[in-house]
Amino acid sequence: MTRMRKKEIERRLSETVEGRVAADEPISRHTTLGVGGPADIMVFPRSEAELRGVLRLVAENTVPLLALGGGSDLIVRDGGFRGVVLALARNLSGSKIVGDRTIEAMAGETFASLLRLSREASLAGLEFLVTIPGTVGGGVVTNVGAFGGSFAETLESIHLIDGRGRETAIEKRDLRASYRKIEIPAGAVVSRARFALEPAARSEVEEKVARFREHRLRTQPLTEASAGCIFKNPSPWEYAGRLIDQAGLKGLSIGGASVSSVHANYFVNDGKATAADVLALIDEVQRRVEESSGIRLEPEVRIVGDA
Numbered sequence: 001m002t003r004m005r006k007k008e009i010e011r012r013l014s015e016t017v018e019g020r021v022a023a024d025e026p027i028s029r030h031t032t033l034g035v036g037g038p039a040d041i042m043v044f045p046r047s048e049a050e051l052r053g054v055l056r057l058v059a060e061n062t063v064p065l066l067a068l069g070g071g072s073d074l075i076v077r078d079g080g081f082r083g084v085v086l087a088l089a090r091n092l093s094g095s096k097i098v099g100d101r102t103i104e105a106m107a108g109e110t111f112a113s114l115l116r117l118s119r120e121a122s123l124a125g126l127e128f129l130v131t132i133p134g135t136v137g138g139g140v141v142t143n144v145g146a147f148g149g150s151f152a153e154t155l156e157s158i159h160l161i162d163g164r165g166r167e168t169a170i171e172k173r174d175l176r177a178s179y180r181k182i183e184i185p186a187g188a189v190v191s192r193a194r195f196a197l198e199p200a201a202r203s204e205v206e207e208k209v210a211r212f213r214e215h216r217l218r219t220q221p222l223t224e225a226s227a228g229c230i231f232k233n234p235s236p237w238e239y240a241g242r243l244i245d246q247a248g249l250k251g252l253s254i255g256g257a258s259v260s261s262v263h264a265n266y267f268v269n270d271g272k273a274t275a276a277d278v279l280a281l282i283d284e285v286q287r288r289v290e291e292s293s294g295i296r297l298e299p300e301v302r303i304v305g306d307a
């Protein structure tokens, strides 16, 4: 974007939302791995009406758009993003019980808040979210899952807004879901979702949450900056973490990025890593695992932005 065009889009976005509009905002502040260069413009809509306005403006001006939830499944390159980044986490947020066993949550609602509400209401089905640092919108797109559960099973419907400001709902039976992916139409953004949950004894829900939390704290580097699992498991019986471990790569580092010594499929940032360090580490691990096992690992994290 030229400087003048950027100023103009920034001005018009400020008229569209009450929330913040920031030029040259470092995306590293909004990703769990803590890397990522600046966004030309980052906008923080607080309602679906504001979101609709932003999407229309961006589409009319053919500006590239990146929807950003918790930034927990993203590596944004060091050059940042030339366009508008839609920061939804904790802005377009909130969740409520509708009916006996359904929760409706806005796209920017964190998993922690969603899980808290389901626990308080003694509704089972979302316990697997414990300690995962994402948001409802990102969780839909990535079909977040753990311990055999995933959003694809618990979702009742999702609500989308596109660049023309049109709203559509997709019901569970029409969702195209696969491992770590639910397809949404190009240019559309998830604005909210409904989850159909199972009434259960509060003690059962709490016991499951505690068990899952204990397992994750023991097996994953949850206190360090990471983007969760870097690579897809090559098959249901072949784990990327095990292949990396067997190749002797735990602790391998490039710049400020290293392969976690707790879980080999997590890369951690010592506070000084750049996206280039992380991407170089991905290449190196891919190369050495292929050398030792013949298997080419594919990234599970999404890599976006300019080098």
Ligand SMILES: Cc1cc2nc3c(=O)[nH]c(=O)nc-3n(C[C@H](O)[C@H](O)[C@H](O)COP(=O)(O)OP(=O)(O)OC[C@H]3O[C@@H](n4cnc5c(N)ncnc54)[C@H](O)[C@@H]3O)c2cc1C
Residues within 6 Å of the ligand: 032, 066, 067, 068, 069, 070, 071, 072, 073, 074, 088, 107, 131, 132, 133, 134, 135, 136, 137, 138, 139, 140, 141, 142, 143, 144, 145, 146, 180, 188, 189, 190, 191, 222, 226, 227, 228, 229, 302
């Ligand atoms: C410590 C740690 C543990 C993790 N454990 C797990 C795990 O057990 N299981 C698992 O599945 N994942 C795990 N993850 C990965 C990650 O948390 C999930 O993929 C999560 O669902 C991503 O949500 P997010 O809001 O952070 O998405 P983001 O990273 O912000 O975005 C992910 C993708 O979704 C798009 N997107 C975001 N919001 C919207 C929206 N509203 N509309 C349209 N597109 C949108 C983005 O453009 C991007 O393509 C872990 C990550 C970390 C850091």
